[in-house]
Amino acid sequence: MKKLAPIFILLAGALWGSMGIFVRRYNSHDMSSMEIVALRAVVTVVMMFVFLMIYNRKLLKIRLKDIWCFIGTGLLSIIFFNFCYFKAITMTSLSVAAVLLYTAPAIVMVLSAVLFKEKLTGIKVLSLVATFVGCVFVTGVIGSGESLSLPGILTGLGAGFGYALYSIFSRYALERGYHSFTISFYTFLVATIAVLPFTDCTGLYEVCCTSVGMFGFTILFGLVSTILPYIFYNFGLVHVENGKASIIASIEPVVATLFGVVLFKEKLTSNTVIGVILVLGAITICNLKIKKQQ
Secondary structure (H helix, E strand, O other), X not given: OOOOHHHHHHHHHHHHOOHHHHHHHHHOOOOOHHHHHHHHHHHHHHHHHHHHHHXXXXXXOOOHHHHHHHHHHHHXXXXXXXXXXXXXXXXXXXXXXXXXXXXXXXXXXXXXXXXXXXXXXXXXXXXXXXXXXXXXHHHOOOOOOOOOOHHHHHHHHHHHHHHHHHHHHHXXXXXXXXXXXXXHHHHHHHHHHHHHXXXXXXXXXXXXXXXXXXXXXXXXXXXXXXXXXXXXXXXXXXXXXHHHHHHHOOHHHHHHHHHHHXXXXXXXXXXXXXXXXXXXXXXXXXXXXXXXXX
């Protein structure tokens, strides 16, 4: 299992990269971004609860003194990161917001060095720089002439910070002996409780439950974009340092770009190719270092 840890994290990033496929379908039904976040949380909680009741009910038990770990992953990470990310998109652009979001690996690396005493090595820094520059190229910011505002930049950095907090609070939960399934369930339970009061539940029901096709699509959405990747990522975190895990998971924008090219006929530019190569190179360097240590 230890040797497979980087592959689990890579799979998690790849599955997160598929989210655009689902989001575009829901957008065609006039669902807002935060409604999609709410739907994602609710579907995940229901499916995880049913699974854990069948698989192992003991995994539903947590200690009250550890609830702060799940408030961290669910509220401070999932909800805060999504709110800042969607807000940044309205204040800047999709490409700029995506680049600011991918400051997360750097934030994870710094926080992990302080909180968990992870070493900040030259290999990590090199991989980090290559990952960030790669994301800049992939998202198409270079040469786009985007205008930036300070509030937009700060909001985008807030998204990156919230994104990074998932790795931090998940590490605390893992160190307290919680299973990956438990972390995923309570993360999205907290997120559901936080977001439902601001959600049009009737509208969600009308979109997702009035036809067999959309109901099945919604189940697939919860499984592919949330349940499996978060479980894989938490499994990987057991054996991989936070900073390296965050870099490996940066395969997400690469996969999202490839899906856009293949499924939605989006243009593949030379900058995009350079960015893909840089991100894959950074992930390879990290992975080779992990194997050497093992």
